[in-house]
Amino acid sequence: MKKTCTVTLVPLGRTLQVARGALLSDAIHDLGIEFPCGGKGICGNCKVKLLAGEIAxxxxxRTVLExxxxxxGWRLACLSRVEEDLTIEVAQFDNIVLxxxxxxxxxxxxxxxxAVDLGSTTIVSQLLDLSTGRVQAVQxxxxxxxxxxxDIMSRISYAIQSEEHAARLTALVRETxxxxxxxxTAQAPGPIDRIRIVGNSVMHHLFCRLDVGPLAAYPFESPDNGMRHFSAAELGWLEVSGTKPPVRSSQTQHSDRNALSAAEPDNANHLSVADKLAGTDIAFLPNIGSFVGSDILAGxxxxxMFSSGSPRVLIDLGTNGEIAVGSRNGILxxxxxxxPAFEGSNISCGMRAATGAISSVTRLGAETRVHVIGNVEAAGICGSGLIDAIRxxxxxxxxxxxxxxxxxxxxxxxxxxxKLVQKDIREFQLAKAAIATGVELLLREQGISRCDVERVFIAGGFGNYIDLPNAIGLGLLEFxxxxxxxxxxxxxxGAxxxxFEDDAFIDNLLPATSHLSLESNPAFLDVFCEKMSF
Structure with missing residues (x-):
C-alpha cells in the first residue's frame, strides 16, 4: 500500500501529495484556508465537495453534515482522513473566519x-449582489x-510621533x-453603487486621515467619530485602476480564473473599473465613542440587539475586546x-492561527495531546491553543x-x-480579566442579571476558534x-x-447606544482583581 495519496483540488487546478491517514484540513491549510472553529468539527463551515474517491x-x-x-456529497475538511486518491471542490471556502x-x-x-471589515489584524472585503444578498467574491x-x-495603542503611539508616520499608516490601509x-470591481458585471467600511475607532481615524491624538490620552474621546464619505478619486483608487492592475490579495478566496485585471474592461458590458467606480458612494461608518467603533455598531x-426586547450581550474577542450589553430599550x-494575547501576541511562543501553531490541547485520560495546524512540527501556539493549554x-x-x-x-x-512560562499565564489572565470585568460592569450599570440575558454572541477572529467549555471553565465567559x-x-x-440601509437609518441607531468608560467606574479595580483568578 502506497504511503501517500493524491488530492486534486478543483477549480484551483492544484494537486497535493498527502500522507495516507492525514487530516484533509492539515493538507489544504497552506492554501490560505482557515477554519472558524479551529478544526474541531463544530461549525461545519470547512465544507468540501467530494467529486471522486471516498472519505469515511x-x-x-455524519451528525454535523446532517x-x-x-x-x-459533502465532507468537512477538519474531520476527513485521506485514505485514498481524492478529487475535491474547494470553491466553497467563502465562509471561513472573517x-x-x-x-x-x-x-x-x-x-x-x-462591504469591508477593516480590522486591526485582518482586512476582509466582499462583493455583494444587492438584489439577492449573495456574496460574489471575497478578498x-x-x-x-x-x-x-x-495593537492599536502601538499604532497610535507611532502615528502621533510625526505627520509622516500618520500618513504612512493611512496609506497602508487605503492601498490595501x-x-x-x-x-x-473587476469581477462585478456592472457599476459598484456603494461601499461601506467598518472598523474600530483607530482604524476609522487612520483610514479617514483624522488626528488620533485624542485617543492617546484620557478621556480617550475624539470629536471626529461621525460617518465619513469619499469618492474613489479622492482615495486615489481611480489612478491605480488606470495605470496597472491591482496586486491580488495574498489570501484571495476565489479561483485565479476570476482574478481579472482591474485595468481591463469587463467583457460583459465593456465598462472599465474606473467607470464602475466613478459614481460609487464610499462611506466609513460612524463610531459609537472612545474605542468603540463602527465594527461594534455593525455587530x-x-x-x-436594536430590535430585541430581551437583553443580549455581544463580546468581540479580536485583537481588542469590545462589549455591548442591552436591548431595544438601550445598549451600553x-x-x-x-x-493581543488572544491572537498569540505577547506570548513567548505565540503566533497566529497558521501552519505550525498549536490550535488545541486535549486530555485523553492521563495523556495530553496537541493538534498542530498543518500536521507539522509545532512552531508556536495560537489563542485557541493557549486557552486549552491553560485550562x-x-x-x-x-x-x-x-x-x-x-x-x-x-x-x-x-x-x-x-512551552508556556509564567509571563504567558499572566498575559492571558490580564486579557481574560479585562473581558470578564467589562461584561460584569456593563451588566451592573444596566441593572441586568446574567439569568435575564437571552443570548451571548461571541464574535471576532479569536472568538471563532475558542473551545467554549474551556473558556467558561477559566472564567473568560461567565454564562x-x-x-x-x-x-x-x-x-x-453588519457591514x-x-x-441595504441609508445614512439616516444608521445615524438613528446611534442615540440608542452609549459608551461607558470602565476605568472611571469606582468598582473597576476590585472587579478586575477578582476576575484574574481561574
Whole structure:
C-alpha cells in the first residue's frame, strides 16, 4: 500500500501529495484556508465537495453534515482522513473566519455593493449582489499596519510621533482596501453603487486621515467619530485602476480564473473599473465613542440587539475586546484593554492561527495531546491553543487558581520547543480579566442579571476558534454554554446589512447606544482583581 495519496483540488487546478491517514484540513491549510472553529468539527463551515474517491464518515462527522443539510456529497475538511486518491471542490471556502456568509436579513435593492471589515489584524472585503444578498467574491489580507505595532495603542503611539508616520499608516490601509476594491470591481458585471467600511475607532481615524491624538490620552474621546464619505478619486483608487492592475490579495478566496485585471474592461458590458467606480458612494461608518467603533455598531445590528426586547450581550474577542450589553430599550458599550494575547501576541511562543501553531490541547485520560495546524512540527501556539493549554494545566494542578505555574521548572511544556512560562499565564489572565470585568460592569450599570440575558454572541477572529467549555471553565465567559452563540464575523455581517440601509437609518441607531468608560467606574479595580483568578 502506497504511503501517500493524491488530492486534486478543483477549480484551483492544484494537486497535493498527502500522507495516507492525514487530516484533509492539515493538507489544504497552506492554501490560505482557515477554519472558524479551529478544526474541531463544530461549525461545519470547512465544507468540501467530494467529486471522486471516498472519505469515511465517523458518527460525529455524519451528525454535523446532517445538521447542516450537506449529505451525501459533502465532507468537512477538519474531520476527513485521506485514505485514498481524492478529487475535491474547494470553491466553497467563502465562509471561513472573517470571510463570512452567515445569512442575514435585508430588503433587496438593485445594484452591487462592497462591504469591508477593516480590522486591526485582518482586512476582509466582499462583493455583494444587492438584489439577492449573495456574496460574489471575497478578498482578505493581513493588516499591513501590523509592522508598526500589533495593537492599536502601538499604532497610535507611532502615528502621533510625526505627520509622516500618520500618513504612512493611512496609506497602508487605503492601498490595501483599494486593492481589494479594484479586484472585486473587476469581477462585478456592472457599476459598484456603494461601499461601506467598518472598523474600530483607530482604524476609522487612520483610514479617514483624522488626528488620533485624542485617543492617546484620557478621556480617550475624539470629536471626529461621525460617518465619513469619499469618492474613489479622492482615495486615489481611480489612478491605480488606470495605470496597472491591482496586486491580488495574498489570501484571495476565489479561483485565479476570476482574478481579472482591474485595468481591463469587463467583457460583459465593456465598462472599465474606473467607470464602475466613478459614481460609487464610499462611506466609513460612524463610531459609537472612545474605542468603540463602527465594527461594534455593525455587530450590534447583526446580533439583533436594536430590535430585541430581551437583553443580549455581544463580546468581540479580536485583537481588542469590545462589549455591548442591552436591548431595544438601550445598549451600553465599552472597550477593554484585552491586548493581543488572544491572537498569540505577547506570548513567548505565540503566533497566529497558521501552519505550525498549536490550535488545541486535549486530555485523553492521563495523556495530553496537541493538534498542530498543518500536521507539522509545532512552531508556536495560537489563542485557541493557549486557552486549552491553560485550562488543561489548571485541571491537572500544574497551574494554581491564582495563575502560578506549580511545576518545579516554572514552565508548562507542550511539545518540542513550545512551552508556556509564567509571563504567558499572566498575559492571558490580564486579557481574560479585562473581558470578564467589562461584561460584569456593563451588566451592573444596566441593572441586568446574567439569568435575564437571552443570548451571548461571541464574535471576532479569536472568538471563532475558542473551545467554549474551556473558556467558561477559566472564567473568560461567565454564562451558561447554551446561551452562547458564535456569530463569526459580526462586523462584516453588519457591514453587509448596512449596504441595504441609508445614512439616516444608521445615524438613528446611534442615540440608542452609549459608551461607558470602565476605568472611571469606582468598582473597576476590585472587579478586575477578582476576575484574574481561574
Amino acid at each position: 464518515l465517523s458518527p460525529q462527522h 445538521r447542516k443539510g450537506l449529505l451525501p 470571510a463570512d456568509e452567515t445569512p442575514f436579513r435585508f430588503t433587496p435593492r438593485e445594484g452591487r455593493g462592497i 482578505t489580507d493581513i493588516n499591513p499596519q501590523a509592522r508598526h505595532g500589533a 482596501v483599494g486593492r481589494h476594491v479594484l479586484t472585486l 450590534i445590528y447583526a446580533a439583533g 458599550c465599552a472597550s477593554t484593554a484585552a491586548g 488543561t494545566g489548571v485541571q491537572e494542578g500544574k497551574i494554581s487558581r491564582d495563575g502560578t505555574i506549580a511545576t518545579p521548572s516554572m514552565e508548562l511544556p507542550l511539545t518540542g520547543k513550545v 451558561d454554554g447554551e446561551k452562547i452563540v458564535k456569530l463569526s464575523n459580526s462586523a462584516l455581517i 453587509k446589512m448596512f449596504l
